[in-house]
Amino acid sequence: MGWSLQNIADNIHNWLYSAFNPTLALLFEFLIVAVCVIGLFAVLGLVLILMERRVSAYMQVRLGPNRVGPGGMFQTVADTVKLMVKEGMTPDNADKFLFNLAPFIVMIIAMVVLAPLMFARNFQIWDINIGVLFITAVSSVSVIGILMAGWASNNKYSLLGAMRSGAQIVSYELSAGLSVISIVVLTGSLKISDIINSQANGWWIFKGHIPVIIAFIIFIIAVTAETNRAPFDLAEAESELTAGFHTEYSGMKFALFFLAEYVNVFIVCAVGATLFLGGWMPLHFGTGTKFNEIMDYIPSSLWFFGKTFFLIFLIMWFRWTFPRLRIDQLLNLEWKYLLPISMFNLLLVTLIAIMKWHF
Amino acid sequence: MAFLKNYIKEVFGAVRSSLKGMGVTGYYALHHKKEKITQQYPDNKDTLVLPERFRGEVVMIHDENNEHACTGCTACELACPNATIKIITKFDVMPDGKKKKALDTFVYHLELCTLCNLCIVACPTDAIKMAQTFEHSVYDRSKLTKILNNPGSKIREGVE
Numbered sequence: 001m002g003w004s005l006q007n008i009a010d011n012i013h014n015w016l017y018s019a020f021n022p023t024l025a026l027l028f029e030f031l032i033v034a035v036c037v038i039g040l041f042a043v044l045g046l047v048l049i050l051m052e053r054r055v056s057a058y059m060q061v062r063l064g065p066n067r068v069g070p071g072g073m074f075q076t077v078a079d080t081v082k083l084m085v086k087e088g089m090t091p092d093n094a095d096k097f098l099f100n101l102a103p104f105i106v107m108i109i110a111m112v113v114l115a116p117l118m119f120a121r122n123f124q125i126w127d128i129n130i131g132v133l134f135i136t137a138v139s140s141v142s143v144i145g146i147l148m149a150g151w152a153s154n155n156k157y158s159l160l161g162a163m164r165s166g167a168q169i170v171s172y173e174l175s176a177g178l179s180v181i182s183i184v185v186l187t188g189s190l191k192i193s194d195i196i197n198s199q200a201n202g203w204w205i206f207k208g209h210i211p212v213i214i215a216f217i218i219f220i221i222a223v224t225a226e227t228n229r230a231p232f233d234l235a236e237a238e239s240e241l242t243a244g245f246h247t248e249y250s251g252m253k254f255a256l257f258f259l260a261e262y263v264n265v266f267i268v269c270a271v272g273a274t275l276f277l278g279g280w281m282p283l284h285f286g287t288g289t290k291f292n293e294i295m296d297y298i299p300s301s302l303w304f305f306g307k308t309f310f311l312i313f314l315i316m317w318f319r320w321t322f323p324r325l326r327i328d329q330l331l332n333l334e335w336k337y338l339l340p341i342s343m344f345n346l347l348l349v350t351l352i353a354i355m356k357w358h359f
Numbered sequence: 360m361a362f363l364k365n366y367i368k369e370v371f372g373a374v375r376s377s378l379k380g381m382g383v384t385g386y387y388a389l390h391h392k393k394e395k396i397t398q399q400y401p402d403n404k405d406t407l408v409l410p411e412r413f414r415g416e417v418v419m420i421h422d423e424n425n426e427h428a429c430t431g432c433t434a435c436e437l438a439c440p441n442a443t444i445k446i447i448t449k450f451d452v453m454p455d456g457k458k459k460k461a462l463d464t465f466v467y468h469l470e471l472c473t474l475c476n477l478c479i480v481a482c483p484t485d486a487i488k489m490a491q492t493f494e495h496s497v498y499d500r501s502k503l504t505k506i507l508n509n510p511g512s513k514i515r516e517g518v519e
Contacts, residue, residue: 059384321384
C-alpha cells in the first residue's frame with residue numbers, strides 16, 4: 001500500500017503544513033489541485049476523443065485513426081496542436097463579451113463538478129456532505145453556458161441548437177435526479193464517501209434488486225441526453241443545424257466546447273460509477289470472504305477508472321448504434337416514459353429501503 | 360387497463376429493439392478483424408481487391424487477333440446521358456463487293472463520364488465493358504479523351 005494516491009496526497013499535505021504557515025499551505029494546495037484538474041482535463045480530452053474515434057471505427061467496420069504515431073496514438077495530439085494554432089474568430093454582430101465567455105463557463109462548471117468526486121480510496125478534492133446534491137445542482141448550470149453561446153453567436157442555427165439543448169437538459173435532469181435519489185434513499189446520505197462505504201459488501205446494482213437496475217438504466221439514458229450526445233444530440237444535430245450552439249466558434253474556443261463535452265461524459269460516468277458500481281470500492285460480495293481480499297489487491301484508482309471507462313464505453317456504444325431522435329420523440333421519451341417509470345421506481349426503492357429487503 | 364398493457368408492451372419492445380441494435384454494433388466491434396472492410400489503398404496497391412461490380416472506366420474488349428465485337432451501331436452513343444461517347448463509322452468493302460458499315464473510331468471522353476453503366480447495358484454485342492482501373496489523374500485534360508479501339512483492329516467474323 002506504499003504508493004497509493006492517498007499516501008502521496010497525505011505526504012504532500014503534511015509537508016506543506018510543516019513547511020509553511022496554514023494560509024500559505026492552503027493556497028499551495030489550491031494551486032496543486034488546479035494544476036491536477038487542468039492536467040486531468042487535458043489527458044481526458046486526448047484519451048477520450050481517441051477512444052471515441054477508435055470505438056466508432058470498430059463499430060462501423062472501419063479502421064479509425066492509424067497514421068500518427070504507433071497505432072494512431074498521437075492523432076488527438078496533432079488535432080490539438082492544429083486547433084491551438086488556428087485563428088479564433090468572433091463574428092462581427094456577435095455579443096462579443098458573452099461569446100468569448102461562454103466556452104469558459106462551460107469548462108469551469110465541468111471543473112467545479114469534479115470537486116466532490118472520489119478518485120481512489122480517501123483521495124478526493126472536497127468531501128462535502130451534500131456531494132450528490134452539489135453535483136446535480138452545479139451540472140445543471142452548464143445549460144447557461146450553452147444558451148449563452150447560442151444567443152451571443154447571433155446566428156439562427158446557434159440559437160435553435162441552444163434552445164433545444166435547454167429544453168433537453170432541463171427535462172432530462174428530472175429523471176437523472178430521481179435515479180440519483182433512489183441511491184440516496186438506500187444509502188441515507190448525500191455524502192460521496194458515505195455512499196461508497198455503503199457499498200463495501202456489494203455494489204448497489206447487485207444489492208438493490210431490479211429497481212436499482214432500472215434506476216441505473218434510466219440514469220444512463222438521462223445523462224446521455226444531459227451531455228448532448230447522440231442519440232440525443234439535437235443541440236448540435238449537424239445535418240440540420242450545422243453544429244448547433246457552437247456553429248460560430250473556431251480554434252481554441254471550439255476546442256473548449258469539444259473538450260467540455262468529453263469531460264462532462266467522464267464526470268457523469270464517474271458519478272454513475274460512484275452511485276451504482278461502488279466508485280473505487282473493489283468488487284465485494286458479503287464481508288470478510290477470501291474473494292474480497294483478492295479483489296482488494298487491485299488498486300482502488302484502477303477500480304474507479306475501470307468502471308468509469310466501462311460506462312463511457314457504454315455511452316459511446318449508444319452513440320454509434322442509435323439514430324438521432326426528433327425533438328417530439330425526445331420529449332415524449334422523457335415525459336411519457338422515463339419520468340413516470342422513475343417516479344414509480346423511486347417508490348419501489350423506498351419500499352425496499354424501509355423494509356430492508358436489500359442485502 | 361388496455362392503456363397500461365400497451366404502455367408496458369411499448370417499453371419492453373423499445374428495450375428489446377435497442378438491445379438488438381446494440382448487439383449488431385457490438386458484434387462488429389468484437390469481430391473487427393474479420394469484418395473490417397477498409398482498404399488501406401496506397402499501401403496495399405499490389406494486393407488491392409476491388410469489388411466485382413466496381414466501375415473504373417469503359418474499355419473495349421479485344422481478343423488475341425486484335426479483333427473486337429463492335430459493329431458501330433451507336434447504341435451506346437444514344438444511351439449515354441451526357442455525350443461521353445462519339446462513334447465515327449466507315450464503310451468496309453466486303454469480298455462480294457457489298458459495302459458494310461463498320462467502326463472507324465470509338466471516342467470516349469472519360470472526363471465527361473459518370474460511370475453510369477448505361478452504355479454497357481445498351482451494347483447488343485457486349486463489345487465494351489467496365490474496367491477496374493481507377494487511377495485516372497493526368498496533368499492535361501486532353502489525355503482523358505481516349506480512343507477505345509486498338510489501332511489496326513477490326514470486327515470479329517460473324518458478329519452482326
